[in-house]
Amino acid sequence: MELIVQPLGQSVPVTAGDNLLAVLREHNIPISYSCTAGRCGTCRCKVLEGRVVESGQEAKITNPNEGQYVLACMSTLNESCVIEVPEPDEIVTHPARIVKAEVVFIEDATHDIKRIVLRSAKPLSFSPGQYAMLQFTPEHVRPYSMACLDSDDLLEFHVRLVPDGRVTGYIAERLKVGDSVRVSGPMGTAYLRRKHEGPMLCVAGGTGLAPVLSILRGALAAGMRNEIHVYFGVRSPADIYCADELASLAQRHSNLRVRIIVAMGVRDGAYRRGLVTDAVAEDLPNLEGWRAYLCGAPPMVDAATLLLRRRGIQPEHVYADAFYASA
């Protein structure tokens, strides 16, 4: 049996029952991964020919032109096949780990967003844009994106408080400086692609700004000179946060443009009014050659994905980890 890996054109011998991720790693084939347990989605790749069994289910090729996506860490090889690994020159491998951390700072970023800063006992390696699972107590666990870089001394997260939310209620009422938090990760596929040299679009809704800040900081710290367009959408002026930080970054980096779009409650033209996706549609008629990072609630991410595809961006160049309202 053989496994052919595209676009590298590499062929490796395999045996029935081999785990796909293990084979790829054993042969030093570039593949991103993190959790190795089917949770983070980082190891997703495409089956172009042949059959792969993922989590006990056969991945059938329904359209030979499109292939079938599988998670390599959960997939078993049973016959010769051809797979495609995504972006082999943009691989991130931060083996998932659990680190103990301590709350060193909590502040109200807005009326319903908390900014939480943790000091971890050991460094957590991650790429800008990824997220981690925060366990405040055994019963209070939620995923949140890092707003910082893994080279920073502290880990920063933004938490939107959900009315009557069990976990966010705990964070709002009981979490305090000095408390322990277990951080496990990293996870997520919407991480900064450092090799890309064309324009970048970052669309953030609400606390989707956290991973976008990490991506911006990562891109600027790496000296990327790409045009970077940030669209930050909020419901009302009271929901805007980190505006000074965004303005200061834009002032220092001429390749960065930041626009804040407010859906309602705008007076005297203080802010641009409307939906963030409408603003992108108005400003950016042609997105051929761009890469886009979408971070926010699923309806915004879905609407933006449709729009970007219509504007010419390649589907595989839209990176999104939609945030589901985590109570």
Ligand code: FES
């Ligand atoms: Fe496969 Fe996380 S590494 S899903």
